[in-house]
Amino acid sequence: MTTFKWIINESKLPWLKLDIEFPYQEMLKEAQALKNEFVAHRPIERNAGYRHKGWHSLCLHGISSKQTEHYTHYGYSSNEETPYIWTEIADACPISVKWLKNIYPCDEYYRVRFLLLEPRGMIAPHRDMDEHKLSPVNIALSHPKKCYFKMLDHGIIPFSEGDAFMLDVANKHAYINKSNQDRYHMIIHGNYKSNKHWKELIENSYKKNGIK
DSSP: OOOHHHHHHTSOOSEEEOOOOOOHHHHHHHHHHTGGGOEEOOSBOTTTOOBOEEEEEEEEEESSTTOOSOGGGGTOSOTTTSOOEEOTTGGGOHHHHHHHHHTSOOSEEEEEEEEEEEEEEEEEEEOSOSSOSOOOEEEESOOOTTEEEEETTTEEOOOOTTOEEEEOTTSOEEEEEOSSSOEEEEEEEEEOTTOHHHHHHHHHHHHHTTOO
16 A cells, blocks of 8 residues: 555665655755865764765754754754754755755755765765664765665665655665765755645655556
């Protein structure tokens, strides 16, 4: 039964490509203009001891632009109590903000981050949560050739620039940029509550991908 809740919580899909468009070229230019503001993201993977290489982030919506990690890292116990705001970089990203506020079907934003992986950079294998379900939305503002987003037991996520995927990040995953170009993505976390447009997007995307 392909209802919204079943797709998200019970389908066991490792990823779902979303049937949504966004002005990725303009959003990319906004992210690139802020490159010097990015901070190292999780330079040491907690509870693992290994290091990522060349991975940087910047919050468009969050506690502040440079506080890019999970809310527990800053002493909060839930998204609801975390004081998220449109950060100080929002004015420099009018196209991204307009798309998020007016087009993307989310009721309440938590973290919205630009993620940069430098040439020859690597995101070491890790898991972001314990519960298996489709959760964050990862959209490719750029995706050079020789960039590989791998998920254990499921292979390479077929990203191209301009694609948006909802991911099950309870699966161990890793990323390597073998190109000589920066790779920019955006990751969106939010509360969709009873947003009917979000539900329609998920169900329509599932059907369009021909998943059975």
